[in-house]
Each structure stands twice: as C-alpha cells, then as structure tokens.
Amino acid sequence: MLDADFFRRWLVAAAASVEREADRLTELDSAIGDADHGSNLRRGFTAVTAVLDEDAPATPGAVLTLAGRQLISTVGGASGPLYGTLLRRTGKALGEEAEVTRERFAEAFAAGVAAVGQLGGAGAGDKTMLDALLPATEVLAASFDDAAEAARAGAEATVPLQARKGRASYLGERSIGHQDPGATSAALLVEALARTARNGGAA
Amino acid sequence: MLDADFFRRWLVAAAASVEREADRLTELDSAIGDADHGSNLRRGFTAVTAVLDEDAPATPGAVLTLAGRQLISTVGGASGPLYGTLLRRTGKALGEEAEVTRERFAEAFAAGVAAVGQLGGAGAGDKTMLDALLPATEVLAASFDDAAEAARAGAEATVPLQARKGRASYLGERSIGHQDPGATSAALLVEALARTARNGGAA
Amino acid sequence: MKMLINVPETVVADALRGMAAAHPELTVDVENRVVVRADAPVAGKVGLVSGGGSGHEPLHAGFVGPGMLSAACAGEVFTSPVPDQMVRAATAVDSGAGVLFVVKNYTGDVLNFEMAAELAEDDGVQVAQVVVDDDVAVSDSTFTAGRRGTGATLFVEKIAGAAADEGAPLERVAAVARQVNGASRSFGVALSAVTTPAKGSPTFDLPAGELELGIGIHGEPGRERRPMMTSREIADFAVSAVLEDLRPAGPVIALVNGMGATPLLELYGFNAEVRRVLSERGVRVARSLVGNYVTSLDMAGCSVTLCQADEELLRLWDAPVETAALRWGR
Amino acid sequence: MKMLINVPETVVADALRGMAAAHPELTVDVENRVVVRADAPVAGKVGLVSGGGSGHEPLHAGFVGPGMLSAACAGEVFTSPVPDQMVRAATAVDSGAGVLFVVKNYTGDVLNFEMAAELAEDDGVQVAQVVVDDDVAVSDSTFTAGRRGTGATLFVEKIAGAAADEGAPLERVAAVARQVNGASRSFGVALSAVTTPAKGSPTFDLPAGELELGIGIHGEPGRERRPMMTSREIADFAVSAVLEDLRPAGPVIALVNGMGATPLLELYGFNAEVRRVLSERGVRVARSLVGNYVTSLDMAGCSVTLCQADEELLRLWDAPVETAALRWGR
C-alpha cells in the first residue's frame, strides 16, 4: 500500500531529479522552445518540497492535490498548469483514503494524464509530455519499473517526431531531431516514482 | 613655379591616398578614437575632387580655398574644420597670384598650419595632426621630399605620446602606444604633395 | 554573455523594484509581480489586465496607465505568469464593470489565464478574454499551437484600453479587442539569437552572415534561415508575408518594432523600406509607430505589424494614452 | 557584424526617410540632414538647435518638438554635422528671437558649431551657444579635450526647451541651459563594444568577463577595464564617480540611460540599484527617467546622469514636451 509519506517522498525524489537535470531540460527546451523548462520545473518543485515540509497532508490525495496547486501557483508557462493538473487530478481521483493500492494509484494517475490531454488538447505523437506519460500509464498498475522504462522510451521516441503542440510546433519540420523537454521531465517524474518504490516505499 | 593645376593635381593625389588608406585610418581611429577618420576624409576628398572637376579655379589660392571650404562642408568631425581651415588659410595667404614659388607656398602653408593650431588649441606633442604638419612646415621651403619624410616621421613619433587634444585624450595613458590617425593622414597629404612635385609638377 | 544584472534569479524582481522607483504613478507589487495603475479601480470602467513572460519590455508593464492597461502581470523571463497573479490583478482593477484579459497566444499564457479566469469568476469578477494571435510565420492549423501573439498585442491593448477608458461595457471592449486582433498580422526577423539570464548563452546558433525569418519573441528559431539580407530585402519579405495573410481594404496602422538590440538608427531606416513596400502595394499608412515595444531581451532584429483600421479604430488609437512607454493626446 | 541596413553609406539618409514617414509633425530635409518642427519658426520664441553625430538615437532628432528642440542636425555616424547644416537649421527656426546651439563637448562638434555660429550671425541670426560637458570619466584639464557631453544633453535640451517655450529671451534660455549643464554629471559603463556600419567590426575588443568603466558614447574605450561586475557593483561605482564630482545639496533628476543593446528589463533592475546607492548617500531623487535616450548604436551598457535641480528647474522639467521620444504634460 502507498501512503501519504510515499507520495511525499516521490515528490522529493522528483524534485531532486529536476534539480540535477535542470540544465539539460533547459538545453533541450533551448533547441525547440524558449530555454526555460529546467528553471520552470526547478522553481516549481523547490516550492513543492517547501510546502510539503511545512505542511504534511495526511492522505495521498491531499499530498498530490497540494503539490499540484503549488506547481500551478509557481511554475507558469505551459508545464505549470499541465503538471499541476496532472498531480491535482490524480490527487482528487484518490479521494480521502489514507493508503492506496498500486492499482488504485495507476487508475488515478491515468485520470490525471487524461486531464492533461484535455487541458492541452494534445494526444499521443504530438511530441509533448504525453508521449512519456501515456505509455507509462499503460503499465503502471503492473510495475513502476516498467512504467519508468516506458516513459523513458516514450521520451526518446519523441526525437523523430514533428511537434504539433506547444512552442516546438512553431518550428514545423525543424522540430524534428530533438527530444521534447516536457517528455523528458515526465520520464524523470516516473523514474523518481519507481526509485521511491524500490527504496522501500511500496508495499 | 606652382600653378593652379599643380594644386589641383596635389589634391587629386591626396584623395587617391586617402581612398587607398581609408581603412587603415579608420582602424587607427578605432584604437584611440571613434573609428571614422578614414570615412570622414574619404567623404571630404571625394567631394573635393568632384568640385575641382566641375569648377577649375584659376589660381592656386582659389583652388585651395575652394577645397578647404568643401572639406568644411562635407567632412564634419574634428578633422573637417581643421583640414578645411588648413587649406583655406593656406589659399588665402597665397592671394590671387596665378603661380607661386615653393618658398611662397611654404610660407602660406605655415600660416595654414598655424591657423589649425589656433583653431584646435593644440601644439607640438599633443598627438594630433600637428605633429606631422609642424615638422613638415620647417623643411617645406627646402624640399617637398624632405617635408614628406618629416611628416611621416612626425606621424610615427606620435606612437609613444599621450594625447592631450581630441578624442584620444579621453583615454589618458591608454592613448599611448597608438599612432594618431590625424597625424597619419596629414603625412599622406604631404607625401601626395611631394609625389605630385616629383611627377613633373614643380618647376 | 555579460548582463547588467545581479543574479539570474532576481532579474524580474529587480526590474520591478526599478520600475516602482521610476514610476510613482504605478503601484508595483514586487513580491507578487503585479503592476497596477495607482488609481485603480476606476469607477464604472472595465479593467484591462495583461501579462506574460518577462523579457519583452516595455510590454506589458510599460503599457499600464490611463487609456491602456489597468494592470500587468510579470512572469519569469519568457515564462507565462501564474494564475494567482492574474487573479490578484483582476481583483485590484475590477470596479464592478468587469475585466478583460489580453492573452498572447502561447500554450502557457492561454492555460494560466484560463485558470485565472475561472478563479476570478469564483471571486465574483466578471472576466472576458481575448487571445492575440497575429504572427503569420506560424500557420494557424491543427498541426501547431496556432499563431503566436506578438506586435498586435500593443494594438489590442491601446485600442481596447481607449474603449474601456471611454466607459464602454465589457462586451464592447472585448469585441473591439477581437476586432483589432482579427485585423492585425505580424512577421518578425532575427539578426541574432537571444540570451536569457537563466541560460546565459544564446538560445540558438546564428552564424555571421545568416538571419532567421519568421521568429517569435521567445528566442525560438524561426521558420527559415537564410543568408543575410539587406534592409530592403527584409522589408520586402516581411511585408509580403503579412500582406499574404491580411489584404487590407483600407488604411493601416503600421508598427515597425525593434527586438531590443537593433539600434533605432537602423529601425528608422527599416521603416523607410517598409513604407516603400507598402506604397508599392498600394497600402496607405494612416498611423505609424517605430520603436522597441515588444522586444526579446538582447535580440537584434525587427518585426512588422499591420492593423487594418476603420474610422472607429483610428479614433480609439488617437485617444489619449499615458503610460511609461506610450503617451500621446491631451 | 550583421546590421539591419542597406549599405553603410546610406544609413543616416535612410533613417531620416524613415523618420519622415513616421513623424508627419516633423519636417525632415533628408538631403541636408536637418529635422525641424513642422511649425517652425514659432513667433516670438527662441529657437533651440542641436545636433551631432548619428548613432545616439533618439538623441537629437527624437527630441525635436514643442517644449524641446526646434531643430536637429544629423551628422554621419559618430561624426559631427557640418556648419552648413547648422546654419540651415538656425535659419529655419529663427523667429527673430535668436537661436541657442546646444553643443556636446567634442572637438568636432565644438569646431563645427563655432563656425556655424559665425556664419549664422553673418546671416543676421542672433546665436548663443551652450557646450554640454557632463562626463566625469574624463578629467576636465588642459591635458584633455575636456569632459564629454553625454546624458546631460537630454536635461539641457528639455529644460532649456521649456524655457524657450515659455517665451524666455535668448540670454535667459542660454543661462538656464548653462545652469543645467553645470548642475549635471554623468558616468557610463560598457558591457560590449560598439560596431559602426562603416567599420563593420567592434571598435575595441572586450573579452567575455570584462567591462569598460568610464566609456563615452562613440565607442571609445573607457578609463579602465575590469572583470565583470554585478548590477549592484556597477551602480556603486558609477554613482560614486558622479557624486565625487557633484555633491548635490538638494534633490536631483536622475537619468538611468541605456547605451542601446541593454534590455529594458536589465536597465530597470539597474535603476533599482542606482536608487539604492542614492538613498544610502542621502540623495533625494525628485524626478526619474529610465530608458534608451542617449545611445551608442549596438553597445550594451548604461550610464547614470544626475542633475541637481532647484524648484525652477523642476518646474521646467515638468513642463509639457511633445517629441518622438519624450512626451508628457498637458
């Protein structure tokens, strides 16, 4: 079972990944965007760990909802509302339960990912964070490690795609040949989840 | 004896030197000034040859006065009024004679150089065009070739000087180690004079 | 890349402190990054709120004041502000007559303003939105995020601001804003890439002797790279691109905008070429504006924006405006 | 270096054509490079004429209009205009009340305006001159050409322009101009060198990680080169340099001026630091102006100009002005 602390630790691990990879994310965003994805997420996840430090919500749902709201309030850009919505909707779907099963979480996460799709109007193959999130969702119930692997592969698979959403779409064919920054950060998030579970989190 | 045509040919030769050396003059001005001395003089001497082409004044005095006025009207910057005054005052000092001796010209030229000193308030050693003009004046009556050599040497001798007049003076000690652009162009002028005389001009 | 800054993290807050010091007629909330007309809310008048990533100055905060914006929200450099800022701005300027959000069409701006609109409505503020999308370098299709909002933002903010200043109701102010956006098109060109404080190196490599055509204002590469062109050739290209999309029947308002690092001397020279092309094409320029208004930090380059203007839009354009960056009328 | 130009030879003429197109309220003589208020001469009022090398835009032509200059003469890039232009300008604006020449203290400007003054007097125009020399980076001694004229030129043109607009006689306008110059000091800093169209490469090499302190506006290297400094440190240095020379007893007008390529975002941040230093030093800022006003083509950097202002100067500063680059009052 996954409790509030597991989700708190996930977000702290995600924040650490973002911190470590921020320059790379910005570099990727510089090729087909506006060179801020790393600093955007760093700002957001720093705020998330700060708020979770101050205030430790008791349920998985509350942790994710609070984190999502914090991302919305601090990131800005496209990724702020999108990642914020991902966590908030996932959190809301988890309801008020004190502990959730992996399956229950996978279901909620799928709802969160669907909300991202709805908000941004993107689908698979548009070269966005969804290209990492959607494949991860499919196998999340079975294995967090597989989900991490699927997200990573999904992110890498954005390289040959032409972007149809977000800033990279302005480039048309010139967006081909670059990995999408948002898909890359989404993979970091799912990898952090798997790592957290491996480090004795998930029951 | 030197007639109006001799002075016309001198100015045409000077214009050719300026054209050829314009980039070098600008380069020198770029080190201790504002990178325009070459284009300034090119603009001025192009205008001088144009006006002398249209209108061929009958006396040496009229040629130089016209050329001087033209420099004043087209160059701008510090060098425009200074070179303009040099030629105008030299021309005025020559009066209305149809031909002048080398000695007479040397005297008039000295008056022109003095006027430059008065207008700009500079003296020998201030790292200006005067450092080429003053040494030339001293030997001009004896030999145009010697004057050319004196002007060239005078220009080169500006390298170790600290500028006390003009834009280069703003640099203080940082003006040391660079040849003055105005002294360099002044040497071109005197060299053009000697060349014109050698090419069968002076009687 | 050298910058006149302390550390990248504080550039936006530092700039807002400097704005506050320079402009007593503005209320600058540095912590929340909201710039408001000191006399807001103005009784009975619709409030105009805009905002976006920083790095485009004087847009938007430089356009806050009588006759134009009521408030502006400053995001991080090239990053849309967050909904909290927009809600704060909306609440500060709402007199009860409602608030118009002027949103440049970027995914981030649209999503954040959208969320803010919902939250502000929850707080009892009536909100309308106009999305500015004038950049013809991006094709407006399902294969893109749609045309970017660039130079026309100034037109929308000025003209809708004048309508609000006259006391027009929210629907009317929004309708004017939409009309202006619909009648405006832009095209931009970069002679150099942009360097953001956070990244510290140019966002793309632009070799000497090449330029980018069809750039945006966020350091994105353009639609196409070409060998360097003359001012004349650039004007031909940019104006043609605009006129391919906008075929003005009547006179236009023309903005020749600098991207930040292009000297005004060059920009005025470029304006001469733009006017030449327009007159060759039979387009009459009723009003003209030349300067650095919608910039991209230290990018060298320019953009051309044309707005087909009827009598009413020209009247609103000519109406008094009193902001840091745009002022006229009396 | 890429530029938005056709050929270097025509940049000034091209810019003037572009200005003429953008500003119907100005009469632009492109051939002779003189920009005049369309309504000049104004009966009974002293005319104000300035000018200088191009490349400092909006100075001077951007300051032509009611309440400021009557006419401006544009020289080649960084080259003083010629006397013929100044005589033409003086004749165009003289209403019989005489003309004040506002001359920046550079050998070329001084000599050419001097000659022009003589010629204009010959033509029956009464001429007074004020030489602006505010740049404390140059020591005002017999070992230099004297302090350069930089940011204070804007103060002199604005305030003397207001005096002329009120109908003050020539002597009084000249006296006000001299008072403003005497009460003003500046200091400038370059983060990058300048590239002139004619030369096409930077006037000096400024390695990454270094800056020039005490630069002028013509691409001359400065007084000193140092490792790169923060905005805070630069403000400390520049304001200290100014205050060493000017010890204001009362309030000041403060201009934080961009050299051309420094983003407004950075300039406003720098203004915050300037205000911090001034308040630490107990100097009260009565009026504040931040922007690109006296520039040096594509140079990155900034300058600080302070003018100690009494009640009368503040009143004249606040008086209405209506030019391309400076507008306020009603």
Ligand SMILES: Nc1ncnc2c1ncn2[C@@H]1O[C@H](COP(=O)(O)OP(=O)(O)O)[C@@H](O)[C@H]1O
């Ligand atoms: N409509 C969208 N749907 C889903 N993801 C999107 C959408 N638009 C952009 N993204 C994601 O956001 C990432 C960019 O985020 P970021 O750089 O932080 O924001 P911005 O583009 O506003 O600068 C992209 O790489 C992409 O993965």
Ligand SMILES: Nc1ncnc2c1ncn2[C@@H]1O[C@H](COP(=O)(O)OP(=O)(O)O)[C@@H](O)[C@H]1O
């Ligand atoms: N006061 C002066 N007296 C004599 N020559 C001077 C004086 N000031 C400057 N010069 C000369 O003028 C030259 C610079 O000319 P130029 O570059 O054309 O003008 P500017 O300095 O106005 O750009 C200097 O190299 C110097 O020789």
Ligand SMILES: [Mg+2]
């Ligand atoms: Mg981005």
Ligand SMILES: [Mg+2]
């Ligand atoms: Mg020079």
Ligand SMILES: [Mg+2]
């Ligand atoms: Mg962004």
Ligand SMILES: [Mg+2]
């Ligand atoms: Mg010069």
